[in-house]
Amino acid sequence: MDGDPLLATAQAARPGLRPVLFQSAYEALLWAVLSARRPMKQMAEVRAELSRAHGRVLTVAGEELPAVPTPARLLEVDAFPGIPEVKIERSHAVAERAVAGELDTATLRARDAAEVERDLQGLPGIGPFYSQLVSVRALGQTDVLPTTEPRVVAETGRLLGRRLDAAGFAEVAEAWRPWRTWASVAIRASSAR
Secondary structure (H helix, E strand, O other), rough: OOHHHHHHHHHHHOOOOOOOOOHHHHHHHHHHHHHHOOOHHHHHHHHHHHHHOOEEEEOOEEEEEOOOHHHHHHHHOOOOOOOOHHHHHHHHHHHHHOOOOOOOOHHHHHHHHHHHHHOOOOOOOOHHHHHHHHHHHHHOOOOOOOOOHHHHHHHHHHHOOOOHHHHHHHHHHHHHOOOOHHHHHHHHHOOOO
């Protein structure tokens, strides 16, 4: 990847960018359920309120940070302002899988990424986009190409000065192996203005 002008441009746009992972697959899936088809900022606020009400508030470097409810605690939440009933039901399905030990992050990380993504798509409300989000942003897979993320495909095309489809994006990304995940994160972040 050294010397790749596309990645150099992306990195220059966000110097010092360090991709941060979700704490766990459970937390990433909960975020996926809450944020689907909703404004991210709005749902981040709802998640923070849910966390304050039913999770824990930790103090880190003098700042209070709400932590999401444990899976067992989330199963006790039947309704919450800003979260439609269908999202409560989907959150419960995620929590049930976590309580059953099926979302252990280390165990999922050790499995084949594509297999894990297919498995997670069995959860209600989790499709290819969000199962890949878990693979990339919770399990920390370094070489998963996020072909389901239209913004990274569009931004790559913009930086190259041409329109790309998923196949064209995959072709361009071959040069980034074994770091396609993080190259894509850098490109996606460079478009956040």
